[in-house]
Amino acid sequence: MILNEEGSLQLNDPGGKVLPEWERTEVAVSGDYPDFKTLPQDRPMTVRDLLSHQSGLTYGNVDTNGVERAYKNYAQRDRFGLTLSEWSQTLSKIPLLFSPGTAWNYSVATDLCGYLVEVISGQPFDDFLNERIIEPLGMVDTAFNVPDEKLDRFAANYEPTDSGGITLEDDPETSPYRKQPDFL
Numbered sequence: 001m002i003l004n005e006e007g008s009l010q011l012n013d014p015g016g017k018v019l020p021e022w023e024r025t026e027v028a029v030s031g032d033y034p035d036f037k038t039l040p041q042d043r044p045m046t047v048r049d050l051l052s053h054q055s056g057l058t059y060g061n062v063d064t065n066g067v068e069r070a071y072k073n074y075a076q077r078d079r080f081g082l083t084l085s086e087w088s089q090t091l092s093k094i095p096l097l098f099s100p101g102t103a104w105n106y107s108v109a110t111d112l113c114g115y116l117v118e119v120i121s122g123q124p125f126d127d128f129l130n131e132r133i134i135e136p137l138g139m140v141d142t143a144f145n146v147p148d149e150k151l152d153r154f155a156a157n158y159e160p161t162d163s164g165g166i167t168l169e170d171d172p173e174t175s176p177y178r179k180q181p182d183f184l
Helices: 047-051 066-074 084-091 109-121 125-134 148-153
Strands: 027-032 035-039 157-158 168-169
Touching: 027 066, 047 109, 084 109, 109 125
Parallel strands: none
Antiparallel strands: 027 035, 157 168
8 A cells, every 4th residue: 555655556547557477367267387378367466356355366265166276277476486486477478367357356466466566566565565564653573473582472372172171283383484585
């Protein structure tokens, strides 16, 4: 929204205006990756569509159709160690679940907004957040990872067991949240 207020992007701008790989993404009708039957979008995906989960993107965490399976197998950002740029390029090759603005679905759209911020601002996403939001607001405990000097305040995460007890899911000492992630 900072970039919108500054006039660097408008909510009705097509995503392909800033990220050309998204200009011609089609909508899946049937099939599985890479053999989808597709149709053109009714209209281009906009920044507003990304922000409101009406983009046609998805998460790939269910196995209900070919698009979901393609996301799960080819575009899981944390699974393949992709940068935002590489991930956007990969994801744009998978058809949309529906034409932008015609339905609603939680999705990776907010991740793609992070890449939009990176491209428009000309800064790495974390640098933009630190410079424009985190530091000015004095958010001293906000980061993409937990630094060693704050590890004593990082809570362990437990999950229930089938027998009614609990088990340690994420130990602060060995947690992956101690490392700066490749994908922000």
